[in-house]
Amino acid sequence: MTRSFFRLVFPAMLALALSGCSGAGYVAQSLKGHAGIMVARQSVSKLIADPTTPEGLRAQMTSASDIRQFATDELDLPDNSSYRSYVDIGRDYVTIAVYAAPEFSLTPLVWCFPVFGCVPYRGYFSRASAVKMIRELQQEGLDVHVTGITAYSTLGWSSDPLLSTMFTQDRTYLASLVFHELAHQRVYVNNDTAFNEAFAVAVEMTGVRRWLNAAGDAAGIARYEKGLERNAEFLALVAKTKSELAGIYAGSGTADRKRSEKAAAIERLRARYRRMRDESWGGYDGYDNWVEGPVNNAKLAATSVYNDLVPAFLRLFDLCSQDYPRFYTAVARLGRIAKDDRAEALMSAGSCE
Numbered sequence: 001m002t003r004s005f006f007r008l009v010f011p012a013m014l015a016l017a018l019s020g021c022s023g024a025g026y027v028a029q030s031l032k033g034h035a036g037i038m039v040a041r042q043s044v045s046k047l048i049a050d051p052t053t054p055e056g057l058r059a060q061m062t063s064a065s066d067i068r069q070f071a072t073d074e075l076d077l078p079d080n081s082s083y084r085s086y087v088d089i090g091r092d093y094v095t096i097a098v099y100a101a102p103e104f105s106l107t108p109l110v111w112c113f114p115v116f117g118c119v120p121y122r123g124y125f126s127r128a129s130a131v132k133m134i135r136e137l138q139q140e141g142l143d144v145h146v147t148g149i150t151a152y153s154t155l156g157w158s159s160d161p162l163l164s165t166m167f168t169q170d171r172t173y174l175a176s177l178v179f180h181e182l183a184h185q186r187v188y189v190n191n192d193t194a195f196n197e198a199f200a201v202a203v204e205m206t207g208v209r210r211w212l213n214a215a216g217d218a219a220g221i222a223r224y225e226k227g228l229e230r231n232a233e234f235l236a237l238v239a240k241t242k243s244e245l246a247g248i249y250a251g252s253g254t255a256d257r258k259r260s261e262k263a264a265a266i267e268r269l270r271a272r273y274r275r276m277r278d279e280s281w282g283g284y285d286g287y288d289n290w291v292e293g294p295v296n297n298a299k300l301a302a303t304s305v306y307n308d309l310v311p312a313f314l315r316l317f318d319l320c321s322q323d324y325p326r327f328y329t330a331v332a333r334l335g336r337i338a339k340d341d342r343a344e345a346l347m348s349a350g351s352c353e
Contacts, residue, residue: 026122026129033095033125034158041085041161044068060167061086067175067211074214075207076324077182081159088164093148095123096130100142101297104249104258106242108301109142117190120305123152145298151177156185172208172224179207186328189335195342198309199331203324205310206317233276234287235307241269242300266295312347320352327352 047053047061068084071077099121100109108120124130130146137144150165166177183203189195205228212221244265248258273291277284313331320326330352337345 026124029124029126029129034154036125037087037089037094037161037163038158040087040089041159042087044084044086044162047086063171064162064167064174064178067171067178070175070211070214071179071182071207074210075179075182075203076186076328077179077203078156078185080156080185082156082182082185083160083162083178085159085161086163087161090164092165092168093150094163094165095125095149095152096127097147097149097302098122098124098130098133098137099145099147099298099302100137101301103141103143103297104255104262106246106249106297106301106304108298108305109137112191117192119193120302121193123149143296143298145294145296145302147302151181153181153184155188172212172220175211176204176208179211180204187331187335189342192335192339192342194305194309195335195346197306199313201306201310202313202317205314206322230281230284230286233280234273235303237269237272237276238300238303240272241265242304244268245297245300269295309343309346312343312349316346316349316352319349 044061044065048058048065053061064083064086071083072079101107110118110120111122112118122130122133124133134144134146150168151163152160154160160181162178166174180200180203183200184196186203187196187199208224209221212224245262248261248265251258253261270291273287277287316330317327320330330349334342334346334349
């Protein structure tokens with residue numbers, strides 16, 4: 001299993017509050033897409049009890065119900081109606097995420113919304129709307145990264161359902177998604193996506209470990225830990241490339257020279273990955289699609305948003321004696337610090353208090 005880099009906080013209900021900064025079309029597609037999903041919800045408990053439910057679906061719903069209860073009982077995540085219903089959306093992803101960054105910068109563009117704050121992506125239920133935005137961004141000379149999203153959160157503003165896209169891999173993948181999305185409902189800080197996503201990834205990782213241990217699934221634990229190890233090694237390759245690119249962009253070369261050196265750095269990333277895959281990973285190809293597809297500043301920046309602060313959150317979790325209520329309180333406290341000082345306070349924390 002390859003842990004997905006990208007999930008969205010996408011509160012479509014808040015689209016009602018969006019101003020002209022996002023456009024009427026964006027609001028309309030958000031409301032239409034989210035409303036369509038909400039109308040199609042089916043109760044998980046009723047699907048399990050219904051004798052006409054196909055056995056495969058009943059097994060999925062039973063697993064999901066157990067995972068959802070574990071999230072509340074053992075991880076102190078919200079006990080509400082989220083992820084207690086199900087929708088088969090009939091496609092491979094629920095939304096399309098669009099990221100953008102300048103040609104010679106690793107700093108992603110951000111879009112800001114009233115109440116919700118600023119995020120480094122735009123999420124679309126409508127493919128046509130996403131394509132229109134992609135073309136506009138590319139016409140401005142920006143690097144653009146586009147990815148399909150399997151799960152999203154409305155931060156508890158609505159009863160988020162389980163989606164068929166969340167069942168494309170094994171139960172561990174499903175658990176990681178549920179824990180991650182519920183974490184956003186537990187603590188969320190406006191205008192700081194890197195903080196929010198790294199926190200949710202930390203809850204996801206520690207939660208999955210606890211869930212697998214509670215089930216006594218030694219083989220599952222081994223697979224999960226191996227996946228995390230590969231993920232860390234891959235992110236180290238990405239970090240090396242980002243460092244090289246930052247040096248190129250800060251240099252005094254011409255635009256053409258920087259463009260050439262940028263392309264060479266990305267090819268070095270691909271070569272390093274293939275060597276690691278073939279020599280260290282025994283041919284494991286779970287990251288092939290990411291590496292062999294288009295790689296640019298937007299894609300590299302988006303990856304950083306979800307991962308750079310994770311080690312600091314895991315360290316804080318340990319400082320809190322792996323006690324989730326204490327951990328959430330500590331994270332919420334950090335969330336009240338001014339944004340410019342927040343990451344440093346997290347990384348330098350010496351205790352849970």
